[in-house]
Amino acid sequence: MLEVRLRHRFPGFALDAGFTAGPGVTALFGPSGCGKSTILAAIAGLFRPDEGRVTLAGEALLDTATRRFLPPERRRCAVVFQEGRLFPHLSVEGNLRYGLRRAPAGADGPGFEVVVDLLGLGGLLARRPRALSGGEKQRVALGRALLSRPRLLLMDEPLAALDAPRRAEILPFLARLRDMEGPPILYVTHALEEVDALADALVLLEAGRVLAQGSPDELSLRPDLPLAARRDAGAVLTCTVAAHDPARGLTRLAFPGGTLEVPLRREAPGARLRIRLRARDIAVARTRPEGVSIHNILPCRLVAITPSAQHPDEVLLRLRVGEAVLLSRVLRDAVARLELREGDEVFALLKAVALDHAPG
Amino acid sequence: MLEVRLRHRFPGFALDAGFTAGPGVTALFGPSGCGKSTILAAIAGLFRPDEGRVTLAGEALLDTATRRFLPPERRRCAVVFQEGRLFPHLSVEGNLRYGLRRAPAGADGPGFEVVVDLLGLGGLLARRPRALSGGEKQRVALGRALLSRPRLLLMDEPLAALDAPRRAEILPFLARLRDMEGPPILYVTHALEEVDALADALVLLEAGRVLAQGSPDELSLRPDLPLAARRDAGAVLTCTVAAHDPARGLTRLAFPGGTLEVPLRREAPGARLRIRLRARDIAVARTRPEGVSIHNILPCRLVAITPSAQHPDEVLLRLRVGEAVLLSRVLRDAVARLELREGDEVFALLKAVALDHAPG
Amino acid sequence: QAPVTVFAAASLADALRLLGAEWAAHGHPAPRVSLAASSTLARQIEQGAGADLFLSADEAWMDHLQQRNLILPETRRSPIGNALALVTPTDQARQVALARGTDLLALLGPRGRLAVGDPAHVPAGRYARAAMEWMGQWDALSPRLARAENVRAALLLVERGEAPFGIVYATDAAASARVAVAGLFPPGSHPPVTYPFALTRRAADNAAARAFLDFLAGPEAAPVWRRLGFSLAG
Amino acid sequence: MMEGWLSAEEAQAVWLSLSVATRSVLVSLGPAVLVAWLLVRGRFPGRFLLDALVHLPLVVPPVVVGWALLMLFGVRGPIGAPLEEWFGIRLVFTSDAVVLATAVMGFPLIVRAVRLGLESVDEGLEAAARTLGAGRWDVFVTITLPLMLPGILAGAVVAFAAGLGEFGAVITFASNVPGETQTLPLAIYTATQTPGGEATAARLAGISFALALGGLMLAELIARRMHRWLGRG
Amino acid sequence: MMEGWLSAEEAQAVWLSLSVATRSVLVSLGPAVLVAWLLVRGRFPGRFLLDALVHLPLVVPPVVVGWALLMLFGVRGPIGAPLEEWFGIRLVFTSDAVVLATAVMGFPLIVRAVRLGLESVDEGLEAAARTLGAGRWDVFVTITLPLMLPGILAGAVVAFAAGLGEFGAVITFASNVPGETQTLPLAIYTATQTPGGEATAARLAGISFALALGGLMLAELIARRMHRWLGRG
Numbered sequence A, B: 001m002l003e004v005r006l007r008h009r010f011p012g013f014a015l016d017a018g019f020t021a022g023p024g025v026t027a028l029f030g031p032s033g034c035g036k037s038t039i040l041a042a043i044a045g046l047f048r049p050d051e052g053r054v055t056l057a058g059e060a061l062l063d064t065a066t067r068r069f070l071p072p073e074r075r076r077c078a079v080v081f082q083e084g085r086l087f088p089h090l091s092v093e094g095n096l097r098y099g100l101r102r103a104p105a106g107a108d109g110p111g112f113e114v115v116v117d118l119l120g121l122g123g124l125l126a127r128r129p130r131a132l133s134g135g136e137k138q139r140v141a142l143g144r145a146l147l148s149r150p151r152l153l154l155m156d157e158p159l160a161a162l163d164a165p166r167r168a169e170i171l172p173f174l175a176r177l178r179d180m181e182g183p184p185i186l187y188v189t190h191a192l193e194e195v196d197a198l199a200d201a202l203v204l205l206e207a208g209r210v211l212a213q214g215s216p217d218e219l220s221l222r223p224d225l226p227l228a229a230r231r232d233a234g235a236v237l238t239c240t241v242a243a244h245d246p247a248r249g250l251t252r253l254a255f256p257g258g259t260l261e262v263p264l265r266r267e268a269p270g271a272r273l274r275i276r277l278r279a280r281d282i283a284v285a286r287t288r289p290e291g292v293s294i295h296n297i298l299p300c301r302l303v304a305i306t307p308s309a310q311h312p313d314e315v316l317l318r319l320r321v322g323e324a325v326l327l328s329r330v331l332r333d334a335v336a337r338l339e340l341r342e343g344d345e346v347f348a349l350l351k352a353v354a355l356d357h358a359p360g
Numbered sequence C: 001q002a003p004v005t006v007f008a009a010a011s012l013a014d015a016l017r018l019l020g021a022e023w024a025a026h027g028h029p030a031p032r033v034s035l036a037a038s039s040t041l042a043r044q045i046e047q048g049a050g051a052d053l054f055l056s057a058d059e060a061w062m063d064h065l066q067q068r069n070l071i072l073p074e075t076r077r078s079p080i081g082n083a084l085a086l087v088t089p090t091d092q093a094r095q096v097a098l099a100r101g102t103d104l105l106a107l108l109g110p111r112g113r114l115a116v117g118d119p120a121h122v123p124a125g126r127y128a129r130a131a132m133e134w135m136g137q138w139d140a141l142s143p144r145l146a147r148a149e150n151v152r153a154a155l156l157l158v159e160r161g162e163a164p165f166g167i168v169y170a171t172d173a174a175a176s177a178r179v180a181v182a183g184l185f186p187p188g189s190h191p192p193v194t195y196p197f198a199l200t201r202r203a204a205d206n207a208a209a210r211a212f213l214d215f216l217a218g219p220e221a222a223p224v225w226r227r228l229g230f231s232l233a234g
Numbered sequence D, E: 001m002m003e004g005w006l007s008a009e010e011a012q013a014v015w016l017s018l019s020v021a022t023r024s025v026l027v028s029l030g031p032a033v034l035v036a037w038l039l040v041r042g043r044f045p046g047r048f049l050l051d052a053l054v055h056l057p058l059v060v061p062p063v064v065v066g067w068a069l070l071m072l073f074g075v076r077g078p079i080g081a082p083l084e085e086w087f088g089i090r091l092v093f094t095s096d097a098v099v100l101a102t103a104v105m106g107f108p109l110i111v112r113a114v115r116l117g118l119e120s121v122d123e124g125l126e127a128a129a130r131t132l133g134a135g136r137w138d139v140f141v142t143i144t145l146p147l148m149l150p151g152i153l154a155g156a157v158v159a160f161a162a163g164l165g166e167f168g169a170v171i172t173f174a175s176n177v178p179g180e181t182q183t184l185p186l187a188i189y190t191a192t193q194t195p196g197g198e199a200t201a202a203r204l205a206g207i208s209f210a211l212a213l214g215g216l217m218l219a220e221l222i223a224r225r226m227h228r229w230l231g232r233g
């Protein structure tokens, strides 16, 4: 359990943020300049805030009240930086072993071979960092952090410097890492895609303050948060793989309220996964349409119609399907045309290919 | 008219590309490392290829056959670089006037005030580059290039270093520039969004060679080109603004084959604009569905069913609407389920909000 | 048998090379010779340098050491001397009668300078100053001097024709083919140029050093000194 | 031994030292920038030799440098003779000779610093300027030169400091002419060569140190402003 | 005048010069790295004074440096006396004295270069190393030091080259004893003190230059490898 409470003033910027993070991945999400890196640096011990207290599993890493400031090397909070920061004079193996060699004897964690396997670094060990692609660099940085046997893993936009294909290449490694029962992870990003793929908890930041903290599923449904204004806004459904149908090229996902048909996935039946259903991809119909290519037609109840703050001509429809909630973004005009009212029974329409291809 | 024909060998990379560019914006589009920057540098005179010929409006800028190599300062091809390359020791005004002061006396082009207005630089003139945000920097770089009164404007991924909001901030300036009757523009990018917004012509590059050259509308329909494999692949329609309906929050766009309803836009009626209809956003139906929120239901003929090379479970449907062609991406299973055959009459379904909000 | 360490004024370089070789030819270990300005050497001896024999070009620095009890006064002697010469570049050779009232300044012309060792600290310069005072020309010449770091640098200035005249030791003049002697300063025009030699305090029991000193001051060395242009003390 | 604060001659030596150090830096700057440019951007066969040549004054004893200068610039030297014949310029024994000797000795130091300054100039900016219509020379003057100013300043400072202490080459080439070529180091040297001159020498050395300190401080101030001006602050 | 290639004494001088230049660089390196680190990363009040002090040998004439060393390390000096009394170490007039004088003279040059090398080390890498469990000193040894090697090399080269030419401080502090403290520059001086010694002097100066050239060339080679090794090639 990580508890963070920080206050600091830079000229033109004031940080005043507090949050807690449990096991698994906690994402720090917010626009550029909102203070994410500053928070991470303060936790890692690379920056001394005016005022604050950071405790990890009950031990104070920082407490300005008692003038406690544990030096970074004794905090055991490894950081994966946006720019990788690999040591240019060491080989990949040298980089990986740097933290490992310095980890306390008793510290538990995956061994060298395990991490090399996990991150697919086998063929790279003898290379120098400059001979790595951007994606490979970040994988090494990840491995290096992991092998230092940290009690907390801090990641500062580890994918931001990469282009889309490279990002897609690394995301599955991160997902595997999360599922490995490793240390808690604090993950800074401004890509919702990464939040969806990884985050168990979400801390929303804006201008140095915490706007909201909670599960991604829950926060992504709140129209008052800036998340709702994004082009990729939508509900996040936690599903289980129910069955594969390779003949039809489909996988059926079960969620509390129904099933979704999506393009064939690789996960084994029973696997849990989180799917973002973008509001812009979901249409509604009064009656079940016939003879359409759309695979997912889910009966649901329209529970709320919320105007969109950003686009006056659009509204967000909140749709309940069993226990799950979906969001649909439509034009104001559609609401009038279909005479939609809160409480109506409608069908949510969702193209299967609108869902992103599974990473990995 | 720009004619380019270049051949060059780097260790591990061979460039062998030829294309022509007319007035307006010609986009050079291709993956990282395919030779885009090298081509631009050769045209600008910053790089001397093994072999090649570049002519602009009939004058040879480079001709290895006759050993002609016009130095860059006499080519009058201004470049906007990805990293801006503003002169750090000059104010914004000093940067802007740098090229202006060196432009030939007779050269025609927008005046200082016009460019400052166009790019919204009024408040920045006295600042130093380091005091500018990334987006402001690129606007200044653009203005500086423009004010040197170039005969050709070369832009090397001018938006790539910026994040999405910053990109959205600059795109309209580029669009205004294109509509200004300025010099022809060669625009390097690997963002389809920018091609859609700006390009009159498209040159597709891969590994140093030209794959195809043509109008963006035409090339985006070709399933044999890598464009079709992208998540944002789809048809580009050139439309005219037919009418606004502010009460309903809609604009009606006419295209050769029908009309589209889209969220209210700012362009005046009669304005031409290009809209990318992403294949993944388009569903098909055998019969016209009733009571659905979907605004655009276009009767069309299914002219071709092409398997998707990248995703074996998906197919691309080529739909003819009047003279226009749309692409729809659906699961193979949908084709089976609806028993779709080439030649069938179907309806294309497209949510209005699936279209991007207009820049500007 | 350890070699004798000799600290010698740089102007004795040539002589020590020849005499050292001769000494070695007698079956003794060749002396170790450290050459520098007498002032530098004296300061080094003052700071404990391992010199057995000090050959100074200047009585003042020998006095300085003697006052500090760093040499053996009974060994101090000045077996050789030198004369002071007015030299010109060979291609401008001419004779100048050096007497009280000789107008050296006029000989220098409007721009020419007189090359000397710096009278502030170079012994040859100090003798030159005395000679100029004797001629009654010091005040006039003093601003027209090219003060060199040592006497050989002064000689160089004349050799190269940078200065039309220079005042150097007769030995330097004799050794250089590129300068001609315009005149020798008469013995009374400056204090006698003598080279005080002495054993240092630390060499009190050093028989070899004592022997070498005797050799240098003795008849065997005389032809060499004479050949190089030194005068032998009566 | 000198008593009191500064004798007239010493004051003159201080003044001459400052003037010589300043002038030698000023005359070196142009050639140093040129040579640094050749070393960094040049692609000609003799580049390494030029590099070595520039280091020459650092490598051989200063007295030898002075001696070589005398051979070259003396009235009978291959440069000195025509200089006198055609232009009536005679260098030796003038304060110009002191400046020349000092400049030559400081040259490697200044070139090294200027070179680092130049290496830090982004060639991309130069390319950008050329596409905006500026020719090679124009680019050099308006872009490269301003951007390498910090390096030039650093070089000027170290050469100035070293110039205040230059001795061997100066006394050999320019001789010690009080009021004309007697710089502070020469005065210090003279003092150390005089029995009992320690106090004077120490005092003069202190002055020399204070001057260099002042120069360094000034440079630090200018460098800070310059960095801010260049947008690196 | 000397005939033939190299007399035994001259060969000894060449060898001594090489050995002295090398040893003086080696003894300077540690202190230079420490001082550079203090100057770049330190935030203490006397920083500027330390900077000035480091420049001192550059500012005052070498002879004065030698003289000051003589006063300090002489058998009666405030450092030399206890050194002799307590440890029986007598520096003056040994080749160790030559090394000391040369090291002191080269110190400003080496510090300047090391400093630039240090300034180019990304502090982000140091921070990263600390989060991986490395303490300050560990980080310095395993990250900072290897990354500043090019700067250290550059400093070593220039100090080596300058060390080959060091004269005034050496002759004053260490004396001019052939085979013991007579380095090349001192041999050159001795030659110029001998009538007709110009040819010998010129020949020795040529050797000195060739040695420095060799050092520079070697350094250029090493620097290239090093840059490749550091992933900047």
Ligand SMILES: Nc1ncnc2c1ncn2[C@@H]1O[C@H](COP(=O)(O)OP(=O)(O)OP(=O)(O)O)[C@@H](O)[C@H]1O
Pocket: A010, A011, A012, A013, A031, A032, A033, A034, A035, A036, A037, A038, A039
């Ligand atoms: N050392 C500093 N001095 C002054 N201001 C600073 C300093 N470090 C950060 N800031 C300011 O604090 C604010 C937060 O910076 P921070 O780097 O934490 O943002 P961020 O959320 O990580 O942004 P990004 O997504 O761009 O990385 C910014 O406005 C920045 O300008």
Ligand SMILES: Nc1ncnc2c1ncn2[C@@H]1O[C@H](COP(=O)(O)OP(=O)(O)OP(=O)(O)O)[C@@H](O)[C@H]1O
Pocket: B010, B011, B012, B013, B031, B032, B033, B034, B035, B036, B037, B038, B039, B190
């Ligand atoms: N000076 C050079 N020496 C060797 N290879 C080079 C050089 N310049 C470019 N290349 C190679 O040429 C190829 C094309 O490079 P170029 O910069 O033109 O690509 P690009 O299309 O602009 O890529 P990006 O989208 O990443 O900017 C690359 O493989 C690159 O490694």
Ligand code: MOO
Pocket: A283, A329, A330, A331, A332, A334, B292, B293, B294, B295, B296, B350, B351, B352, B353, B354
């Ligand atoms: O998505 Mo619509 O077409 O606004 O109902």
Ligand SMILES: [Mg+2]
Pocket: A036, A037, A038, A156
């Ligand atoms: Mg950040």
Ligand SMILES: [Mg+2]
Pocket: B036, B037, B038, B156
């Ligand atoms: Mg490029």
